[in-house]
Amino acid sequence: MAAEVVMTVEMIKASQMGMKALGAGIAVGLTGIGAGVAEMAIGSAAVGATAENKDMFGLALLFTVIPETIVIFGLVVALLLLFV
Amino acid sequence: MLAPKQMSRLLIAASRDRMAPVVAELYRHHLFHIEEFVEAGAEGYEGFKIGTPLSGASEASVDLVKIRAIENATSIHGDDIDSAKACTRTELQSRIERELPVLEKEVEDLTVRRSKLDTRVKENEQKIAEITPFLTLPVDLDLYRGYTGFTVFAGYVAREVTLSVPCEMSYSPGKDKNFIVIVVPVGQRSEVERALQEAAFQSVPVPEETGSPKARIDYYTAEISSMTTEIAEIHKKLEDVRQKHSGFLVACEEFLKAEVEQTEAPLRFATTKQTFVAEGWIPSDSVDAVTDSLIKATGGKIYVTVLPIDFEHDRVPVEYNNPSFAKPTQVLMDVYSRPKYTELDPTLMVSIVFPLFFGLILGDVGYGLILLAMALGLRRLFKGEEARQLLTVLRNASISTIIFGLLFSEFLGFAIPGLKPIMPSRHLMVEHGAHGPMIPDLMVLAIWIGVLHITIGRILGIINHSRQDHGEHRTKAMMANFGWIAVMWGLLIAIWSIAALPLMPNLTGLPPVVSIVNIGVVIGAVLAVVGVLLIARDSVLEVVEIPTIISHVLSYTRIVAVGFSSVAIAMVVNFISIGMFIQPQLENFSIFSIFIIIAGLVVFLLGHALNTVLGILGGGLHSIRLHYVEFFTKFYKGGGVKYVPFGMKRRFTED
Numbered sequence: 001m002a003a004e005v006v007m008t009v010e011m012i013k014a015s016q017m018g019m020k021a022l023g024a025g026i027a028v029g030l031t032g033i034g035a036g037v038a039e040m041a042i043g044s045a046a047v048g049a050t051a052e053n054k055d056m057f058g059l060a061l062l063f064t065v066i067p068e069t070i071v072i073f074g075l076v077v078a079l080l081l082l083f084v
Numbered sequence: 085m086l087a088p089k090q091m092s093r094l095l096i097a098a099s100r101d102r103m104a105p106v107v108a109e110l111y112r113h114h115l116f117h118i119e120e121f122v123e124a125g126a127e128g129y130e131g132f133k134i135g136t137p138l139s140g141a142s143e144a145s146v147d148l149v150k151i152r153a154i155e156n157a158t159s160i161h162g163d164d165i166d167s168a169k170a171c172t173r174t175e176l177q178s179r180i181e182r183e184l185p186v187l188e189k190e191v192e193d194l195t196v197r198r199s200k201l202d203t204r205v206k207e208n209e210q211k212i213a214e215i216t217p218f219l220t221l222p223v224d225l226d227l228y229r230g231y232t233g234f235t236v237f238a239g240y241v242a243r244e245v246t247l248s249v250p251c252e253m254s255y256s257p258g259k260d261k262n263f264i265v266i267v268v269p270v271g272q273r274s275e276v277e278r279a280l281q282e283a284a285f286q287s288v289p290v291p292e293e294t295g296s297p298k299a300r301i302d303y304y305t306a307e308i309s310s311m312t313t314e315i316a317e318i319h320k321k322l323e324d325v326r327q328k329h330s331g332f333l334v335a336c337e338e339f340l341k342a343e344v345e346q347t348e349a350p351l352r353f354a355t356t357k358q359t360f361v362a363e364g365w366i367p368s369d370s371v372d373a374v375t376d377s378l379i380k381a382t383g384g385k386i387y388v389t390v391l392p393i394d395f396e397h398d399r400v401p402v403e404y405n406n407p408s409f410a411k412p413t414q415v416l417m418d419v420y421s422r423p424k425y426t427e428l429d430p431t432l433m434v435s436i437v438f439p440l441f442f443g444l445i446l447g448d449v450g451y452g453l454i455l456l457a458m459a460l461g462l463r464r465l466f467k468g469e470e471a472r473q474l475l476t477v478l479r480n481a482s483i484s485t486i487i488f489g490l491l492f493s494e495f496l497g498f499a500i501p502g503l504k505p506i507m508p509s510r511h512l513m514v515e516h517g518a519h520g521p522m523i524p525d526l527m528v529l530a531i532w533i534g535v536l537h538i539t540i541g542r543i544l545g546i547i548n549h550s551r552q553d554h555g556e557h558r559t560k561a562m563m564a565n566f567g568w569i570a571v572m573w574g575l576l577i578a579i580w581s582i583a584a585l586p587l588m589p590n591l592t593g594l595p596p597v598v599s600i601v602n603i604g605v606v607i608g609a610v611l612a613v614v615g616v617l618l619i620a621r622d623s624v625l626e627v628v629e630i631p632t633i634i635s636h637v638l639s640y641t642r643i644v645a646v647g648f649s650s651v652a653i654a655m656v657v658n659f660i661s662i663g664m665f666i667q668p669q670l671e672n673f674s675i676f677s678i679f680i681i682i683a684g685l686v687v688f689l690l691g692h693a694l695n696t697v698l699g700i701l702g703g704g705l706h707s708i709r710l711h712y713v714e715f716f717t718k719f720y721k722g723g724g725v726k727y728v729p730f731g732m733k734r735r736f737t738e739d
Contacts, residue, residue, distance in 0.1 A: 058419030062712055065705050073638070075645040076527070083523040 024078035031074025038067035086428050088724070089405040090368040093119075093393055096378065097361045098386040104138055106362075107349045109381040111342065113374050114731030117365040117401045121354040135350030135360055144343040147180060151337050154191045158326040162334045163468040167735035176339050176737065179332065191325060198318045201311050208304045208311075215304075217263050217288055218297040220256040226294040228265075235273045237266040242284040249275055263288075335736040342732060349730065363391075365401050365727070400425035402724035410435035412476035420712050421722025426552050428544055430720060434711055437537070438477070441707035443484030444533075445647045446699045447510070448654070450496035452485035454696050481703065496692055497654025510651050526644040528587040534640030534714070535572065538633075541718030542569045548719050560622040567618030568718075572633050574611030581605045636714045643710075646702045650695060657691030 046060035094116070098106055110116045123134055155161075218225060218238070228236050240261040247253065249272040254265045264285075268276050293300050354361045366374060375388045393400060402422050404414050406429070413435035423429045446452065459479035466472060489495065493505040505511075508522035508529065542565050549561040581591040581604025591604040619626050665684025669677035716722075 061705065062419075062709060065709055066713065068706075068709075069635075069639055069642070072642040072645050075649065076638075076641045079521075079523050079645060079648060080527070083521050 020081050024081045027074045027077040027081065028071070029074075031071045034074075035067045035069075035071040038070065039064055042067065086430070086432060087405065088423060088425055088429050089403040089727075091117075091365045091393075091400050091403070091425070091727075092368045092371050093363070093391040093398065093400075094366045094371065094374075094388065095361065095363050095391050096386065096388050097359060098382060099359050100355065100357075102382045102385060103135075103350060103353075103360055105381045106378060106386065107138070107346050109378055110362075110374075111346050111349075111731045113370070113377070114729050114733065115366050115370050115374060116362075116730045117727050118349070118352045118730050119363045119365065120352045121361075121363070129354050129361075132354035132356055132361065135353045135355040137350060138347040141344065141347035144340050144347060147184060148337065148340040148344055150184060150188050151333060151340060154188060154325075155333055155337065157191050157195045158322050158330075158333075160326055160330045160333055162337065162735070163466075165330060165334055165736075166467065168331065172738060173339070176335060180336055180340075183332070184336070187325070187329060191322070194318050194321055194325075198315055201315050201318075205308055205311050205315075208308050211291065211293075212301055212304050214289070214291045215293065215297045215300050218265075218291070219301070220263060221254055221265060222296070224294065224296050225291060225300065228290040231267075233270055234267050235270050235276075236290065237264070237268075237276065237280060237285070237287070238290055239264060239280075239285050239287040241280065241286075245279055245283045247276060247279055251276070331736070338732070338734060338736045342734075342737070345730075345732070364730070367403065395426060399725045401727035403727035404429060404431060406431050406435075412473040412480075413438065415470055415473040416477065416708060416711075418726075420716065420720075422724040422726055423720070423722055424552075424724040427721065427724070428548055428551075428719070430544065430716070433540075435480075438707050438711065439480045439484035441643060441710060442481035442703040443486075443488035444643050445706060446485045446650060446703040447488035447492040447507075447647060448494040448496065448650070448699075449486050449489035449500065450494075450692075451650075451696055451699050452482050452487075452489050455482035455485060455700065458482075478700075478704075481707075485703070494651065494654075497651060497658050510648060512648075512652055512655055521648070523644075524586050527641055528585060530641045530643045531637055532587070533643065534637040535576065537640070537710070537715055538572065538636060538718060539569055541715045542566075545719035563618045564622035564626065565718075567615040567622075568633070570611045570615030570618065571630060572615075572637070574608040574613075574615060575633070576608070577611065578605045578608030581608065639714055640710065642706050646706050650699050650702060653695045653698065654692065657688060657695065661685065661688035661691065 043064050046056075046064050049056045050060045096106065121129070121132070121134060123132070215225070217240075218228075228238065241264050242262070244255055244257075244262070245253075245264065245266075247266070247268075249268060251272070252267040256263045266276060266280075291300075350360065352362075354363075371390060378386055378388055402425050404411070404417075406414065410432045413431050416434060416438065417423070417429075417431050443452075446455075455478060459475045459482055463472060463475050466475065488507070490500070490503070491505065491507040492510055493500045493503045494510065499505075499511055508525040510521055510526070512521055545565040545568075546562045549558060549565065553561055577591065579585075580589050581594060581602050582600060584590045584592050592602070594602040594604045596602040597606055616627060616630065619630070661684045665687060666681050669680045669684075
């Protein structure tokens with residue numbers, strides 16, 4: 001016979017906290033990958049453009065960080081999960 | 085303020101023999117933006133031709149090329165040198181005639197010798213590389229060739245070879261390649277070739293040398309080292325030239341550049357056999373002064389007049405007109421695009437809001453002080469105008485960071501003892517009893533900032549359309565911008581009426597209409613629908629963009645999120661270095677602890693250095709991005725022509 005699993009309130013709370021942490025991790029991790037994939041093409045094009053014309057540097061840097069919004073949203077979701 | 089400097093279109097006409105004094109006078113004023121004359125199809129300019137350079141143009145350009153070559157060889161940059169007006173015009177002219185040829189010869193000789201030595205060093209290195217494989221055999225290099233009855237194979241193989249024919253073979257296995265030398269009678273040559281081919285043989289040419297490989301390599305190495313000392317000497321001599329003549333050279337360059345620009349100016353004018361006409365732009369407040377001085381310089385034999393501006397076709401050059409406080413921010417505007425002449429110039433707004441955003445994101449007294457020290461320290465290194473402007477922007481941002489650091493009560497991630505945060509707290513690891521991070525408050529604050537920033541952007545959009553557009557389109561575009569504001573605020577009112585949020589008005593108590601729908605929701609919905617209709621009236625396709633209202637406003641939460649990430653990194657660094665390395669060792673102190681404490685300090689320094697760099701990137705890039713992407717897209721197009729007045733800011737010479 002399997003041992004009966006007793007869950008105390010503390011254990012449930014701890015497990016909920018763990019789930020939240022997992023969720024927060026997934027939110028940041030996956031959005032990070034998403035932002036990375038999006039920045040990949042922009043970044044390489046930006047480096048090419050800057051190599052041809054140095055004045056492009058500012059604009060190129062800017063284009064490169066545009067997909068960063070994705071991971072920012074992930075970070076916001078993670079913060080909300082953990083602290084709200 | 086909020087608008088570029090007012091420009092007037094000036095037309096100057098005079099006889100050709102007055103060209104030189106007119107050009108000199110215009111150059112001295114450094115105000116006249118020349119509208120270049122294009123021969124083909126210029127209206128009202130039939131029969132005019134592009135002018136020819138004034139006398140002395142080619143001599144000056146030849147000298148300028150020489151000077152630049154010397155500066156290149158001795159790596160002198162005008163930007164790195166403090167401005168000092170050392171010599172007068174005539175002095176400089178005579179010095180150019182006297183000293184320049186000597187200096188040119190000296191530098192040229194040195195550079196030619198240096199490049200010759202460089203090539204010889206490379207040749208010797210190549211020879212060493214060729215001999216190196218043969219080092220494994222104690223055989224003189226001349227013994228590898230000159231046989232009629234034998235063939236010598238030397239090269240790399242993938243594995244050891246066994247030959248059935250009589251031969252002399254030396255096999256020396258190496259790390260990635262194995263070197264082999266085989267001597268066989270000429271008759272067996274083809275057989276050996278076949279066997280070697282199977283072992284993936286790569287032939288190595290036998291160097292044309294005599295004597296033992298080791299002696300040859302020693303010989304070449306000695307040659308290389310003597311040549312490198314010689315190169316170092318040349319470098320020292322060039323450095324001496326640099327020390328001695330850099331002031332003279334930059335002054336010469338400036339002087340000759342001014343000469344060349346002046347003598348070549350007629351290439352941009354319209355001329356006939358007897359007369360010339362120059363058109364261009366000049367700040368309206370300087371028209372009188374320039375006109376008067378031109379008349380004086382030519383003894384009144386000149387015609388100067390202000391032409392009316394045709395906003396449809398003329399590309400009016402744009403010069404910023406900002407208070408000195410906002411001037412450095414112009415560099416951030418130029419990265420995006422210079423405003424059009426008819427457009428609002430948001431530089432002043434950016435110069436106030438950018439440091440605020442930066443401070444809100446980084447918000448730490450410690451990092452603020454580091455950045456302030458950096459901004460002030462680097463000013464000594466960078467003397468170029470643009471770099472200075474950027475450093476001033478960084479200085480303003482770091483001051484704002486310090487102020488917000490006090491408001492957040494943060495110092496390198498620690499709470500400042502005895503200082504309660506006035507802003508909602510961002511401290512992640514808190515002792516019992518203290519307040520943890522107040523995420524919802526901070527988020528709502530960021531969203532408020534976003535809503536207000538975007539609303540201001542849209543209002544500026546209304547102003548821009550009212551200035552730039554005409555007729556029916558003007559009203560429609562203005563109403564559409566109002567529509568965007570209406571949709572955003574309508575949604576906000578509806579949200580406030582449904583749910584109570586911190587730091588936001590609570591409208592849930594308004595009289596209900598149906599179940600949770602109260603009067604606030606209805607008002608909000610009506611506003612939003614009216615807004616959508618107004619947007620659609622201008623352009624139906626724009627309706628697709630409506631979700632960007634939400635995404636753009638939420639994008640401002642990065643102010644909190646990026647700020648939090650830097651707080652988190654700082655706290656982790658503090659925890660690892662102090663909590664894990666230093667504190668336990670201080671409690672049980674032994675000799676060995678010293679090393680661990682030093683390691684802890686290294687972690688502390690490296691971690692905070694990394695976080696400072698991330699702080700500049702995070703704080704700077706995200707703040708400017710919020711301006712470029714979220715703010716400017718609401719009203720700003722840019723694409724104005726830069727105002728490049730004819731003349732130069734003299735740093736080393738006098739007029």
